[in-house]
Amino acid sequence: xxxxxxxxxxxxxxxxxxxxxxxxxxxxxxxxxxxxxxxxxxxxxxxxxxxxxxxxxxxxxxxxxxxxxxxxxxxxxxxxxxxxxxxxxxxxxxxx
Amino acid sequence: xxxxxxxxxxxxxxxxxxxxxxxxxxxxxxxxxxxxxxxxxxxxxxxxxxxxxxxxxxxxxxxxxxxxxxxxxxxxxxxxxxxxxxxxxxxxxxxxxxxxxxxxxxxxxxxxxxxxxxxxxxxxxxxxxxxxxxxxxxxxxxxxxxxxxxxxxxxxxxxxxxxxxxxxxx
Numbered sequence: 103x104x105x106x107x108x109x110x111x112x113x114x115x116x117x118x119x120x121x122x123x124x125x126x127x128x129x130x131x132x133x134x135x136x137x138x139x140x141x142x143x144x145x146x147x148x149x150x151x152x153x154x155x156x157x158x159x160x161x162x163x164x165x166x167x168x169x170x171x172x173x174x175x176x177x178x179x180x181x182x183x184x185x186x187x188x189x190x191x192x193x194x195x196x197x198x
Numbered sequence: 199x200x201x202x203x204x205x206x207x208x209x210x211x212x213x214x215x216x217x218x219x220x221x222x223x224x225x226x227x228x229x230x231x232x233x234x235x236x237x238x239x240x241x242x243x244x245x246x247x248x249x250x251x252x253x254x255x256x257x258x259x260x261x262x263x264x265x266x267x268x269x270x271x272x273x274x275x276x277x278x279x280x281x282x283x284x285x286x287x288x289x290x291x292x293x294x295x296x297x298x299x300x301x302x303x304x305x306x307x308x309x310x311x312x313x314x315x316x317x318x319x320x321x322x323x324x325x326x327x328x329x330x331x332x333x334x335x336x337x338x339x340x341x342x343x344x345x346x347x348x349x350x351x352x353x354x355x356x357x358x359x360x361x362x363x364x365x366x367x368x
Contacts, residue, residue: 133355133359134212134216136351136355137355138205140344140355142205142208143349143351
């Protein structure tokens with residue numbers, strides 16, 4: 103009788119542990135799949151990534167007009183606000 | 199709604215990315231307000247949320263919009279993780295980016311990858327911009343990918359990941 107009780111208790115503990123591990127894994131895999139879906143639904147990288155040349159454009163403008171720090175920062179902000187993907191050289195030049 | 203192909207592409211990239219460890223090198227420079235300091239390792243223990251601007255990004259443009267990430271810092275304060283905003287500009291642009299960050303005087307520390315070590319040691323980070331904002335659990339593995347501020351779906355999911363992460367930690 104004692105043996106049966108012990109083996110039943112061991113089996114119950116094993117089952118509970120397995121259930122915990124399985125449900126834990128399940129919740130992790132659900133989170134992963136939800137993350138895949140949510141990320142895939144976000145804006146395409148091609149639309150959101152500024153082009154490489156914008157970096158040079160910003161840099162060139164900074165050096166060209168950046169002798170006054172405050173003006174320089176304002177200039178960059180104006181550049182950024184007026185274009186979708188970074189600096190627009192025409193607007194920056196006009197602003198100056 | 200994303201296509202099946204797009205979803206499969208993201209799934210494969212995420213699976214590969216989440217298998218790798220994220221390394222925070224010791225040579226990152228910390229721009230704290232107007233000051234430049236060495237990285238304080240003690241302040242970035244545990245889980246982290248990484249915001250990564252690589253060398254292809256327009257750093258000047260991103261610096262002008264740093265405030266958009268502040269809600270994440272607020273979330274970090276209440277949820278107990280650290281936000282690391284890391285700029286890894288081209289060597290030619292380093293001085294300029296450092297100066298701009300100092301002028302910006304951000305209330306939160308911003309990290310500068312002065313030797314490109316972060317970029318080199320974390321080459322597993324895909325070039326896809328959607329993978330440049332991610333949460334790293336204390337085991338150094340990415341546990342969530344995306345910008346929680348980009349959509350309600352991502353925000354709610356990030357909260358679930360944080361809860362899950364806290365349960366595991368406790």
